Amino acid sequence: MRICIFGAGASGGHFAVKLANAGHAVSVVARGPHLAAIRSSGLTLKLKDRVMQASVAATDDPATLGPQDAVIVTVKATGLAAVADNIAPLIGPETVVVFPQNGMSWWYPLALPADKPAPPRVPVFALADRFLPHMTIAQIAGGIIYSANEVEAPGVIKNNSPARNRLDFGPIDGRAPGVFAPLRDAFTSSGLEAPEIDDIRQTVWHKLLITASGSTISLATRNKAAISKTDPALGGVYIRIVRELLAVAAAHGYPLARELDPDKMLQGLLDHKPSLLQDYEQGRPMEIGEMVVSLIDFARAADIAVPTYDALAAITARLAIDKGLYSPA
Known part of the structure; x- marks a missing residue:
């Protein structure tokens, strides 16, 4: 398949290396030092037990690539x-476009x-406009990435989840998921x-x-996610947040x-x-609106009280605002 990874950062770079090594015609849209390194030396993926290139x-110009089978x-x-x-230059009438962003998605x-x-x-x-x-709408697949990666250096991706590297994706219009079988097969063939x-x-x-x-706890404390597992007080906060958010999801038709x-x-x-903490530490724009604040909006729309999450969301949003990495507007 002709597959373009638009944004070959941490997870995108991981996918690009695996798909290319499986024989697919992979292209990437990137920028800055990362793009320069990929052009010069290709992409390197560091796994627990080996290195792939x-x-x-x-x-940085999609118009040079032409229509793809999948983006x-x-x-x-x-x-x-x-x-x-x-x-637009990447999209033909049969192109599948997958959007695997964290948080609430545009579609x-x-x-x-x-x-x-x-x-x-x-x-x-x-x-959407x-x-x-x-x-x-028929060409669009929503997606979710389950893979922990980081850009260790320009052109170099380090994977931190050797046992779990997955892309869940499916049509947004309710059709059977089999319509995207060729792309699914491409991923499976790449491991x-x-x-x-x-x-x-x-x-x-x-x-x-999840x-x-x-x-939010990781960002507020500037610790890795596992801090909630090792600190009993934070563990209690974590449990309360999950229970509050389960009520929000159920109110919107998704009992989990x-x-x-x-x-x-x-x-x-x-x-x-x-990723929220990585972005905060590296001074990159943060997905506070999509990953944090959107859930407050959904809670209020359903009249669900989320006092623990509400407090933590306000704190993390303030951290991002003060560093110029998020604007509520």
Whole structure:
């Protein structure tokens, strides 16, 4: 397959190396020193037991690549507006476009099942007006990444989750997930997990509850996610947050209590810096709106009290605002 990774940073770079080594025609859209390093020396992926390398077509101008079979947009939510302005040359009538961002995604209200409550007005939803001129709803797949990676140096990706590297993706319009089988097969052939997902919105809520609980505590304390597992007081905060957010998800039509056990989630926290903390420390724009504040909006829309999460969300938002990495507007 011709596959473009739009934003070959941590997870995107990981996917690019694996897919290229499986024989797919992989290209990446990147920028700055990372782009220069990829052009010069290719991409390097450091795994627990080995190092993989790949030579891929790399550019900061998607117009040089032409239409693809699949485009995987792995930029953070804060970079989606720039993607909307530049993605058109990559899209043909049969192109599949996967959006695996953390947090509440821009496509969530599109083709929302009639039995689900109308969502609140979240700023990221406005991006639909910028993406839909270039693709149809039928071409869009929502996605969620389960893979802990970091850019160790320009062109070098380090993987911190050797036992779990997965992309869950599925159509946003309720069709059977088999419509994206060729891309799923491409991932499987590269050694990455890509299970069929019947309801991508439920998957989004599932990941959002995992990231919002651990990541907000990690950011507020400037510790790796596992701090909630080793500090009993923070562990109690973590448990209360998960329970509050489970109530929010259920109010919006996605009951997840059978899937997400707060105590098991706590024990499964990784000794890894979540992306929110990585961005804060490195002075990069932060996904506070999509990963943190959006859940407050959904809670208020459903009249669900989330006192523990509300307090922590306000603290983490303030940290980002004071550093100029997030604007509530």
